[in-house]
Amino acid sequence: MEDKLLIWKFKHGSREALRRIYDKYHSHLLKIAIVLTGNIDTAEDIVQEVFTNFAQTSKRLELNGSLKSYLTTSVLNAVRNLRRDRNRHNADTLEESEQVVSMAKRPDQWAILSEQLENLSIAMTNLPYEQKEVITLRMEADMPLNKIADLQKTSISTVNARYRYGIEKLRSLLNSEVKV
Amino acid sequence: MKPPEDIKKYFKKATLSTNQEKHEAVFEKILSAHEQANKQEPESSRINLGRIIMKSPVSKIAIAAVVIVACAIGLTMLDKTGSVALANVLTQIEKFNAYMYEMNMDVQLTQTINDRTINSDQEMQGTILISQEHGMKMAMDVYNKSNQQNTSQEMYYLFDEKSLLMIMPDQKSYTRMEIDNAQINQARAQNYDPHAMVQQILKCDYDVLDQKTIDGIKVQGFHTNDPKYQGGVLGKADITLWVDIQTKLPVQMVMEYEINSSVQKMSMSGVIDNFQWNVSVDDKEFQPEIPEDYKSLTGNIKIPDYNKEETVIDGLRIFSELTGAYPEDMNPMSLPAEISKVITSDTPAAKKFQNELKELNNEEKSQKLVDVAAKVQGAGMFYTNLSQKDKNTAYYGDRVSPGDSDNVLMRWKISDNDYRVIFGDLKVETLTKETLDQIEKSLPEKKDIEN
Structure with missing residues (x-):
């Protein structure tokens, strides 16, 4: 109900509603972007871009599902676009991010990662991107597998397989840190 | 394969915090983009008050009814959901001769009459001024999503003149309804009389919600979806009222209604907030001037x-x-x-x-x-x-x-x-x-x- 109300007010130009949405979801979106990209700077840029685009479309905004799901999907699309651009320009891939995650923190850095998030982000860089997406959307966004299959334009069984392989790999990578 | 609870737990523990200074700086940029976009929004798509179906006087009455009921809902919620705390709310409101609030509503309507189906989807945004002495004044912007048209309306509930006046500047027209003393007294009782309000409390089942914070104000919630609400005339109603714990005054009200009949389906959802208490009222606020070139659409309507x-x-x-x-x-x-x-x-x-x-x-x-x-x-x-x-x-x-x-x-x-x-x-x-x-x-x- 709160999100519905926030969207309502936001569409009518409320700065307070925009602020509330920003405060409510920035951490969630940053975490998803960091885990998917393995790069704090990139993740911050993506989340800022997602919120900026969101802020600019207030009166045209038509939500079919939840606000959280809409913003999560926006981050996902932004990451995919970035990957596509980088692959097109043969630049560094997003997977080459381990050293970036572990680099010293900048004073003007927006996101301050817990040790677990840093380790998780590093571990995730070893997974194929599609597996990363499935695990992140399932674990962090609580997205059902059929919805993930829609987003990945593939079958649920493929998504299931990506999920299983990804979890096993992640468990082995995090090894001593996860309590089985 | 083991269930991934271990990984799930690890995800949960993997948290982040944010640098507050940077957090504010990022928001400033987002806000700036928001305001720039709003400035550039073409006039035609700006959400204003809406041009409604309004092609016949009957439709005009229909829309007026929607608005009136919406306002009444806003106020009579205070009549009908109660507790000791809400009784205090009524007492607090009574202390003010005048107050204002804002209302945003979505009204979706599908009418099927004989073989014709009419769909309407409107967003209404308005400011309402209530004066115990003079009546009610409402300025509404309506955006009709179906034809992307905007209109504005002013509506006055004038106690002195015993009339309900609706002015539509876009059409240079107005409609006036006569109301008698009994109707005025009834409206007053429904809207302002704390005794009537308290009497209504037992008629509805309601829940007291957990406290939360709205815009920095600690509030207590009261919720009802009792079919007896408003005598059931508003169909399925779901109402939540949030009250400032300190001042005992309303902060926000969230409303949803669904009215289904053989000829129409109507759903309304909205919010009332931004209350301003004890506003000073210039008498002229309740002496609307109708420009000479405005036409009465219907003559005086006598209900x-x-x-x-x-x-x-x-x-x-x-x-x-x-x-x-x-x-x-x-x-x-x-x-x-x-x-x-x-x-x-x-x-x-x-x-x-x-x-x-x-x-x-x-x-x-x-x-x-x-x-x-x-x-x-x-x-x-x-x-x-x-x-x-x-x-x-x-x-x-x-x-x-x-x-x-x-x-x-x-x-x-x-x-x-x-x-x-x-x-x-x-x-x-x-x-x-x-x-x-x-x-x-x-x-x-x-x-x-x-x-």
């Missing part, structure tokens, strides 16, 4: 006294004469769609009426339609009034036909064991509960609805 039995009989009679049936639903929100049947019905009386309309100019035509609409609405208000007073009302227009002297068309309780009953031939009798029960047992089945 009959809905406390009188004759009003309901007259309304039902004129409707049945023109359409050959009774309204299927007496809900005041559904009645405008029912009234539209007068224009589309094929009965001899309706054809005669439609032919008479053709001979008239637009103003006369509007006046004639509004006369009929006002009478039928009067009947609806009579019924609504009793429903809100919890008089155990029932209406069977969906199965009882004109002239049916054996079946109950409408009834309401007048004492512990007695009911007033209007039969299908519009005769009225007082019956005991036992007799009424016997007669109602033989009511015909509902008519099949053709869409």
